[in-house]
Amino acid sequence: MSQIISPSVLSCDFANIQRDVEMINNSTADWFHVDVMDGVFVPNISFGFPVISAIKKHATKPLDVHLMIANPDQYIEAFKKAGADWLTVHYEACTHLHRTIQVIKANGMKAGVALNPHTSVEVLEDILPELDLVLIMSVNPGFGGQKFIPHALKRVARLKELINKTGSSALIEVDGGVNLETGKQLLEAGADALVAGSFVFNSPDPTQTIQDLKAL
Numbered sequence: 142m143s144q145i146i147s148p149s150v151l152s153c154d155f156a157n158i159q160r161d162v163e164m165i166n167n168s169t170a171d172w173f174h175v176d177v178m179d180g181v182f183v184p185n186i187s188f189g190f191p192v193i194s195a196i197k198k199h200a201t202k203p204l205d206v207h208l209m210i211a212n213p214d215q216y217i218e219a220f221k222k223a224g225a226d227w228l229t230v231h232y233e234a235c236t237h238l239h240r241t242i243q244v245i246k247a248n249g250m251k252a253g254v255a256l257n258p259h260t261s262v263e264v265l266e267d268i269l270p271e272l273d274l275v276l277i278m279s280v281n282p283g284f285g286g287q288k289f290i291p292h293a294l295k296r297v298a299r300l301k302e303l304i305n306k307t308g309s310s311a312l313i314e315v316d317g318g319v320n321l322e323t324g325k326q327l328l329e330a331g332a333d334a335l336v337a338g339s340f341v342f343n344s345p346d347p348t349q350t351i352q353d354l355k356a357l
C-alpha cells in the first residue's frame with residue numbers, strides 16, 4: 142500500500158475554501174487534514190464546527206480531524222456531526238484517554254492519539270491495540286509552516302517496533318514540516334501517512350506537489 146497523503150487545510154485560502162477543497166478532491170490526496178485549535182491547549186485559534194461542516198459538504202475524501210483542544214471529550218459527538226471520519230486527540234489533553242478512545246469509536250469514527258514532541262511513544266504501549274492511528278508531531282503544535290524536528294524519525298521507528306510487538310494495526314501519521322526530503326525520511330522510518338500544509342499550499346502547483354508526496 143502506498144502512503145496516505147493528508148493535506149492540511151490550515152494552509153488553504155479560507156476566502157476560496159471550496160476551490161481548495163475541490164483541488165484536494167481532484168488530486169491524489171487520500172484525506173483532508175483538519176486542524177482544530179482552541180487557544181487553550183495551543184497558543185493559536187483556527188476554526189470550528191461551521192468550517193468543518195462546510196468542508197465536509199464538498200469533500201469527497203475522509204476528514205482526518207486533529208484536535209488541539211483541551212477537554213476534547215465534551216465535543217466528540219459534535220465532531221462526528223460536523224463530519225469527522227478520523228478523530229485524533231492529544232495524549233497531553235486527555236486524563237482518561239482509554240475512555241476517550243472508546244467514545245470516539247462508539248460514535249462511529251476511527252480513533253487516533255497525537256503525541257507532542259516531548260512525549261515518549263512508550264506511553265501508548267498498553268493501548269496501542271485499541272488505536273486506529275498514532276499522530277507523531279514533528280513540530281510543536283499550534284502553527285503551520287514550522288521547521289521539522291529531526292528526532293521525529295527515531296520516534297517513528299520506535300513506535301513502529303511497538304506496533305509490531307503489540308500486534309496493533311494502528312497507522313503512523315506524521316504532522317509538521319513535511320516536505321519531499323523529510324517525507325522520504327519519514328517513510329523510510331516507518332510512517333504510513335504524511336500531513337503537509339504549507340509545503341502543498343505554498344507551492345506553485347499544489348496538485349503536483351501532492352502527487353510528488355504520493356510518489357515518494
Ligand SMILES: O=C(CO)[C@H](O)[C@H](O)COP(=O)(O)O
Nearest residue numbers: 282283285286317318338339
Ligand atoms: O497540526 C498542525 C500544526 O499544529 C498542522 O497540521 C501542521 O503544522 C501542518 O502544517 P505544515 O505542513 O505547514 O507544518
Ligand SMILES: [Co+2]
Nearest residue numbers: 176207316336
Ligand atoms: Co495537524
